[in-house]
Amino acid sequence: MSNLKVLVVEDSPTMRQLIVFALKRIRGLQIVEANDGVGGLKKLSAEKFDLILTDINMPIMDGLKLVSLIRNDPQYKVVPVVVITTEGAQEDRDRALALGANEYITKPIQTAKIIEVVRRLLEVGG
């Protein structure tokens, strides 16, 4: 497994670092980071990604808007999208899934959960 690229869109440096830390345990994965939805869109237009992991609550452009724009882009119509939500934010979760997100992860985040979801969606092992 190699050359699979994941975009992590998260405004919190702590959370971003934790997510990247977890994803680095998947061998050969390339990880690109963005601070918010706008930054994420720029990365998406510049490079091709195999999976997008985005927080929902972010300034400038939130995760829901980003998911909506991603799904309207023919290039990313079927690319797996995972959203990160807070516990109890059922409405956000439902909206994200309705907009086309494949999966959600709730905070507080478990690194094992991130790894499990990303491996499953990318269909990779180790």
Next chain:
Amino acid sequence: MSDRDENMGATQRAEEFLQVFKRGAEFTQDLLKENERLRFQILKLEQTASDVSTSPDVDQLKNRIGVLESEKQEILDRIKAIEQENIDYDNRYSEVEAENNLLANLYISSYQLHSTLEISEIIRIIQEILLNLVGVEQFSIMLLDETRLTLRPLVVEGTDPKLVTSVKVGEGAIGETVQTAAHRLLAPDAAGDVFSDPIAIIPLVVGQDVIGVINIYKLLQQKVSFSNIDEELFNLLGAHAATAIFTAMLHIEQGSRPVFHDSFFARMSDTLG
């Protein structure tokens, strides 16, 4: 009917009787022959059975069956042991994953807390750790005003700041924590008035001195209790957040980042020998 006709009838019946008798005799002969044949067959089979039961091949086969039965039992026992090993490995894997998760949380929290000298950044990082890693919805950070011996709220998150008031050292659960310097955790539903008796109080300690506390009033929905990871994070926050806040306070007082100069190196040289 004449005498001649009567004699002919008797002769005919006698012949019929003889015919039946003859067929009966033949049938009996056949039965006797079949009986003889079957008795011979039985004797032959008995002889064969006797030969088989005493044959060394049968003993060998019986032994082989015994060995195979024993091997089968060993294999079954081994399969059971392997299944148990698999369960043990699964459990161990889960434990390692949990430890890994804990270490990742601690490493990143510590890394982030010491990545800046700006007090606002440090407060934001504490907020992020509590919200995203522990799952706290409402909390406050209080710092100790040593001139008034009072804990004063610096940050109130997730609730009305007016609900969080200053606390005298030694008064109530929060004030006592300054004296004991030990964190206190309650079951989330055990607290009464959470603002005077929070579900968690974490003292911020630098060296031996408590410089403030973090009070947790409410957890996120569905988070029903504190986990081991939470406790470790509280321990980390108690020490590292305190040091980070203290360093940021020094930075504010200094006005800028300290510059290493000759006198510093001279002093370090003396200190380190």
